Amino acid sequence: MRIVVNPVPAEYLTLFILGAGIILMIGFLGRAIARKTSIPHIIWLMLFGIVLGPILGVFSRQSLLSFAPFITGLVIMLVLFNAGLNLSLTKLLRSMSKAVTLSLVNFVVVVLLVALVMYFIGFSIILSILLGSIVAGVSSSAITSITQKINRKDKDTELVEVESTISEPLGIILVLVLIGAILLHNYSLEFISTALISEFSIGILLGGLVGVLWVPLMGFFQRKRYEYSYVASLALVFLLYVGVQAVNGSGPASALVFGIVIANGEGVFRSLHYRHETSFTLSPESKDFNNLVTFITASFFFVYFGTLISLTDYAGFIIGIMIAIVIFLSRQIGTRMALYKSAYSTQDKMIVSSMVSRGIGAAVVAALPIVYGIEGSGAFLDIVFAVIFVTIFINSTMVLSFRSKNLQVKPAAGE
Amino acid sequence: MRMFTGINYTFFVVALIILLGFLGDQLFKKVKIPSFIFLILAGVLLGPVFNVISQGSLIPFLGIFAELTLVMVLFHGGMDLKLTTILKEGWRAFLQVFLYIGISIALVTTLVHFFLGWDLLLALIFGSIVGGETTVVVVFPLVRSMKLRNGTITFLSLEAALNSVVLVILFITFVGLYQSGSINLSSAVDSLVSNFSIGIIVGLVLSLIWLYTLNSVKKSEYAYVLTLGLLFLTFSLTNLVGGSGFLAVIIFGLVIGNHKFVSAMLKRKISIRPLEKQIFTLQGELSFLLRTFFFVFLGLILSLSYRTAFFGATVGLAIVVILMFSRYIASSVSTFRSDLARDRNLILIACAQGTTPATLAILALSYGLPLASSFLALVTYVIIFTNIITTVGAFSIARRPSNAVAAR
Numbered sequence: 001m002r003i004v005v006n007p008v009p010a011e012y013l014t015l016f017i018l019g020a021g022i023i024l025m026i027g028f029l030g031r032a033i034a035r036k037t038s039i040p041h042i043i044w045l046m047l048f049g050i051v052l053g054p055i056l057g058v059f060s061r062q063s064l065l066s067f068a069p070f071i072t073g074l075v076i077m078l079v080l081f082n083a084g085l086n087l088s089l090t091k092l093l094r095s096m097s098k099a100v101t102l103s104l105v106n107f108v109v110v111v112l113l114v115a116l117v118m119y120f121i122g123f124s125i126i127l128s129i130l131l132g133s134i135v136a137g138v139s140s141s142a143i144t145s146i147t148q149k150i151n152r153k154d155k156d157t158e159l160v161e162v163e164s165t166i167s168e169p170l171g172i173i174l175v176l177v178l179i180g181a182i183l184l185h186n187y188s189l190e191f192i193s194t195a196l197i198s199e200f201s202i203g204i205l206l207g208g209l210v211g212v213l214w215v216p217l218m219g220f221f222q223r224k225r226y227e228y229s230y231v232a233s234l235a236l237v238f239l240l241y242v243g244v245q246a247v248n249g250s251g252p253a254s255a256l257v258f259g260i261v262i263a264n265g266e267g268v269f270r271s272l273h274y275r276h277e278t279s280f281t282l283s284p285e286s287k288d289f290n291n292l293v294t295f296i297t298a299s300f301f302f303v304y305f306g307t308l309i310s311l312t313d314y315a316g317f318i319i320g321i322m323i324a325i326v327i328f329l330s331r332q333i334g335t336r337m338a339l340y341k342s343a344y345s346t347q348d349k350m351i352v353s354s355m356v357s358r359g360i361g362a363a364v365v366a367a368l369p370i371v372y373g374i375e376g377s378g379a380f381l382d383i384v385f386a387v388i389f390v391t392i393f394i395n396s397t398m399v400l401s402f403r404s405k406n407l408q409v410k411p412a413a414g415e
Numbered sequence: 416m417r418m419f420t421g422i423n424y425t426f427f428v429v430a431l432i433i434l435l436g437f438l439g440d441q442l443f444k445k446v447k448i449p450s451f452i453f454l455i456l457a458g459v460l461l462g463p464v465f466n467v468i469s470q471g472s473l474i475p476f477l478g479i480f481a482e483l484t485l486v487m488v489l490f491h492g493g494m495d496l497k498l499t500t501i502l503k504e505g506w507r508a509f510l511q512v513f514l515y516i517g518i519s520i521a522l523v524t525t526l527v528h529f530f531l532g533w534d535l536l537l538a539l540i541f542g543s544i545v546g547g548e549t550t551v552v553v554v555f556p557l558v559r560s561m562k563l564r565n566g567t568i569t570f571l572s573l574e575a576a577l578n579s580v581v582l583v584i585l586f587i588t589f590v591g592l593y594q595s596g597s598i599n600l601s602s603a604v605d606s607l608v609s610n611f612s613i614g615i616i617v618g619l620v621l622s623l624i625w626l627y628t629l630n631s632v633k634k635s636e637y638a639y640v641l642t643l644g645l646l647f648l649t650f651s652l653t654n655l656v657g658g659s660g661f662l663a664v665i666i667f668g669l670v671i672g673n674h675k676f677v678s679a680m681l682k683r684k685i686s687i688r689p690l691e692k693q694i695f696t697l698q699g700e701l702s703f704l705l706r707t708f709f710f711v712f713l714g715l716i717l718s719l720s721y722r723t724a725f726f727g728a729t730v731g732l733a734i735v736v737i738l739m740f741s742r743y744i745a746s747s748v749s750t751f752r753s754d755l756a757r758d759r760n761l762i763l764i765a766c767a768q769g770t771t772p773a774t775l776a777i778l779a780l781s782y783g784l785p786l787a788s789s790f791l792a793l794v795t796y797v798i799i800f801t802n803i804i805t806t807v808g809a810f811s812i813a814r815r816p817s818n819a820v821a822a823r
Contacts, residue, residue, distance in 0.1 A: 013482050013781075014654040021647025028641040032632070073422040228703055232437040238430030242423045289700050295637060 020300075023048065027299035038396045040141065042302045042359055043389065049306015059307050068367040075301045075364050076172055080252050081237050082294040083140060083165050084259020085287055089267050092162055092260075098342065099162035102352070103138075106334035107167050110136045113330045114323055121319060126187050127369075127376050130178045134366055134380070135323060135387050137171030139359025140164035141298070160355045168361035169256050173200065175365040176252070182374055202249025204257050210240050211261025215269065218262060222283050230286035233262060234293075263287070298360055305363045309385050316379035320386020327387070328356050328394050354398035356391045363388060428468065432457065436707030447809055449802045451710050451769055455795060458714020468715055477712065478781025484705045485774045486650050486664050489583060491698050493668020494691070495576045498676050500569065507749045508573035511762075514745035515574075516547035516581055522737040531730070533786060536593045541790050543585040544776055545734055545797050547741070549575045550769030567758040570750075571765055579771040580665050584611075586775050587661055590782065610659050617653045618663025622670035625649070626677065626685060633690045639697050642671075642690075706770055713773050713795055723792050731796030738801065742766055764808030768801045 026048055030041025052058045092099070111132035118128035143164045177196050181187055214236060221229035240258055241251035261268055266281045310316075335353040344352070366384035369377035435457050439450025461467045501509070520542035528538040549571070591607050625645045632638050646667060653663035670677055671691060678685035717723075746763055750756045776794040780787040 013479055014651045014660065016479055017482065017486070017647045018651030018655070021644045021651060024640050024644030024647065028632075028635075028637055028644060031637060032635065069422050070425060073426070077426075228437055228440060228700065231433055231700065231703065235430045235433035235437065238426045238433070242427045242430065245423050285696065289697060292637070292639060292697060295640060296643075299640075 019052070023299055023303050024296065026303075027295065038399045040139075040357065040359065040392055041299075042141070042363075043392060045299055045302035046306035046309075046385065046388070049303040050309055050311070051306075052303065053307030054309055054311040061308055061310065064304065064307055065367065065371060068371045071301065071304060072364050072368060072371075075297055075360070076252050077237060077241050077255050078294050078297050079360055079364070080169050080172070080256040081234075081259040082290055083169065084256045084261075085263040085282065085290055087162075087165050087260050087263065089260065089264035091158060092165075094158075096162075098339070099159055099166060102159060102335065102338040103163040103167040103170070105338040106138070106163070106331055107136045107170060109330045109334040109337070110327055113326050117322060117326050118319075123376060126178070126182060127374070130175065130182070130369060130374075130377070131323075131380060131383065133171055133174045133178060134384060135171075135327060135358055135362050136174075137168035137358070137361040138164040138355060139357045139361060139388075140168050141359055143355055143357060160352055164355075168359075169252060171361050172365055173203075173250050173252050175368065176250070179368055179372055179374065182369075183372060199248065199250035200253050202247060203244050203251065203253030206244050206247075206249060207240060207254030207257030208261055210236065210254075211258045211265075212268065212272075214258075215262055215265035218282070219265065230283075230289050233286065234290075301360070302363065305366070305381075305385070308367060308381050310382060313379055313382045316382030317386045319379070320383040321390050323383065324356075324387045324390035324394065327358070327391060331356050351402065354395060354402070357395040358384075358388045358391045428461065432708060432711050433704070435711075436703065439707075440703070448806050449767060449769075450707075451802055452799060454707060454710035455714040455717070455799065458711040459717055459719065460714075461711065462715035463717060463719040477716075477777050480705075480709070480712070481774045481777040481781060484702075484709055484770065485583065485661065485778065486646065487698065487702050487705060488579060488770055488774065489661055489664045490646055490668040491695075491702055492576050492579050493665040494672035494695060494698075496573075496580075496669060496672060498669070498673045501573065505573050507753065507755065508570050508577065511570070511574050511745050511749035512547070512577045512581055514748055515742055516578060516585070518741035518744060519738050520546035520585070522741060523734055526733060526737065527730075536589060537784065537786055540586065540589040540593060540779065540784065541786070541793070543582055543589055544772050544779065544790060545738075545768070545794060546582065547738070548578050548582055548768045548771045549765055550767050550771070564754060564758065566754055567762065570755055571762065582771055583661055583665075583775070586778075587659055590779075590784070593784070594782075610657065611662060613656060613658030614653055614660065614662035615658075615666065617656060617658050618649060618666035619670070621645075621649045621652065621663065622667040623677075623681075625667065626670055626674060626687075629671075629687055629690060630685045633687045638690055639694055642694050709770065709773055709777075712777070713791075713798075716791065717795050718788075718792060726789075727792040727796040731793050731800055734793065734797050735800045735804070738766060738797075739763070739804070761809075761812055764805055764812070766801050767805035768798050773798060 023045065026044050027041055030044040033044070034040050053061065053064075111129060114132035114135060115125070115128035118131050119125060123131070138160070140161065143160055174196065177192060177199060180195065181192050214233070218229060218233060221232065237255050237258060240254050244254040245251040263282050332353050335349055339349055339352065362384050366381050369380055432454075435453060436450060439453045442448060442453070443450050462469075520539070523546050524535070524538040524542040527533045527541055528535055533541070588607055588611075591610060592604075595607075625642075628645070629638065629642060632641060635641075646664065649663050649667045650660035654660040671687070671694065674685055674687055674691065742763055746759055750759050750762065755762070772794045776787070776791045779790050784790075
């Protein structure tokens with residue numbers, strides 16, 4: 001009958017809750033600062049992680065790395081589900097062709113150029129492509145806070161927002177496929193492309209199907225004023241993620257598509273010519289709660305990511321700075337290629353090409369190669385950390401320079 | 416993707432637990448069987464029966480989980496206590512809480528001290544765990560569905576909000592006395608008084624600062640995240656300066672929930688009503704998730720051996736008899752010569768226990784108190800039995816012709 005317990009000292013419990021309180025406050029204050037300075041809150045959270053990890057040594061990197069598969073899995077699922085919920089289908093369709101072209105061209109150019117640089121530095125081809133894929137996606141949360149700052153709700157900012165919601169998930173999914181290929185020692189292009197297409201197709205199909213089935217049920221729960229119907233959607237994402245992975249599909253893709261379908265239920269059913277009397281729109285409270293859950297989870301994740309950084313690896317930081325510059329240059333090329341002969345003005349193109357911030361998409365997969373014991377990936381965490389830091393710095397500086405040149409950038413509300 | 420196999424398994428269990436909590440909640444609304452029973456049962460199936468989740472993997476996290484849940488519950492409870500309502504019509508609810516808790520703790524302590532031979536202080540700690548909670552999540556929907564008089568609803572709501580707060584204060588008092596070693600009673604009482612005074616003063620000062628802070632950022636996105644951060648800071652900072660964090664959290668909840676009253680007293684224009692509403696809703700959703708996992712954990716760590724089951728069921732039953740007896744006396748006195756007396760039977764059966772005793776029992780376990788595993792077994796049975804009494808009692812009262820007419 002007796003359960004053997006090693007009592008946890010009360011001070012540890014208190015310190016744990018103190019840490020949680022500080023993280024939440026940094027998250028909130030970071031967002032407030034972002035509104036004034038265009039520096040995204042993730043920077044402060046990562047810095048706090050560095051203070052807790054490498055500087056004060058409160059947590060050891062090795063013990064924290066053992067939680068990485070669970071933490072990254074959870075964060076990937078929540079972030080993509082939230083990205084889906086916040087993606088307006090009308091917006092997506094309006095800028096679909098340009099946004100898809102922009103994200104694919106930029107994505108491919110970044111992967112290729114980063115891989116090239118890494119290969120010349122001395123990494124193997126597959127590791128170079130893996131790192132290229134990790135840093136290829138533009139961060140949607142960082143972009144949103146920056147576009148909020150420059151207060152432009154024009155077609156160019158909408159284009160970048162849609163681009164980031166495509167390229168960030170694309171990066172995550174490609175990295176997972178590449179890690180799978182490395183673990184199976186099958187590097188053939190045929191295997192990787194088939195796996196990518198097959199996993200994407202299964203994920204999109206099942207995510208869409210379950211979403212379409214869930215929307216009327218969710219509408220019913222909301223109409224009947226069932227409490228916690230959002231919580232049921234969350235549980236369904238977990239089940240869908242697991243189910244899709246079990247049939248070799250992409251769980252992240254399914255979470256994203258499921259989110260898109262339930263957030264745009266009304267539009268989806270209208271396009272299917274289905275007549276119904278009840279509302280199939282996700283309630284604003286559900287959306288708010290999901291944003292909150294994702295924000296809190298992501299805040300804790302960035303602190304966690306900061307604790308994993310090793311401050312002694314100068315080579316990693318230097319490579320990261322180089323890659324950030326390569327990303328910036330690639331974006332200039334990619335954007336001009338994708339928007340060639342388009343209706344976008346030179347000024348629009350300059351704004352679009354300045355949006356290079358990397359964030360949660362890169363951070364969340366950066367630890368996976370180390371966790372799965374992929375040889376030669378030991379410096380990835382430090383490289384990615386430097387990439388996030390420098391790309392955000394470049395992006396913020398560009399925005400500030402636009403503002404000083406008064407490039408049609410109106411002052412943000414409340415200033 | 417094969418590499419996430421272990422994670423898939425965890426996600427699957429998490430999804431099942433959340434779904435079970437959601438379905439249990441809907442089932443409760445339809446058939447009035449509290450979801451706690453299903454959740455504990457699910458925990459028993461996942462743990463002791465099929466061994467899907469091992470107890471050992473959970474134990475290190477239980478302390479922090481219990482402490483977080485308690486901080487949330489107390490903050491929510493504090494916000495729900497409206498000082499103006501208490502001052503106007505709350506004295507009967509106050510009387511009910513103090514009589515019910517006082518009598519039941521005295522009798523439960525007597526039972527376990529004299530019949531089971533437990534140390535007096537440990538018996539008092541156990542008494543404060545099971546002695547007199549009525550859980551908001553079961554009692555509120557139940558009283559609303561029974562179409563009761565407004566006075567009775569206020570009475571039961573106040574009782575439910577107040578008793579958790581009183582029980583936690585008693586629990587930390589007795590644990591404090593126990594941990595001080597009881598070598599010298601006067602010094603133990605001194606340290607306790609200082610712990611409480613610091614808790615109240617620091618809690619009050621921080622809460623007032625936070626109130627001003629929240630008032631200035633009330634329109635910001637994610638102001639709730641800041642509130643949550645401030646809540647955790649209040650708890651931990653008060654603890655670190657030697658005060659009672661739990662008391663400080665109750666005060667923070669009271670100040671936020673009664674900000675109009677506070678601002679009138681301070682002669683300042685503070686209005687955070689929309690934020691307060693948002694905090695209350697989001698806190699409800701987060702508490703729902705925490706509660707759902709909590710009851711599954713309770714089932715997970717329950718021992719199913721014949722000896723434990725027999726011990727839990729018999730002593731648990733004796734405790735429930737004591738609780739009903741105490742509640743009968745308390746409700747008879749507190750509703751004497753009032754309209755509330757007409758709903759006395761319903762007040763009597765609204766004894767379902769839930770989150771507070773479960774959290775306190777697990778907290779006792781994480782503090783390493785001797786007999787804590789017996790506390791846990793007994794608390795589980797008391798929760799199950801009291802929920803059965805409330806459910807069956809509500810059914811039988813609703814089926815009486817006079818009540819059916821009233822309900823119509």
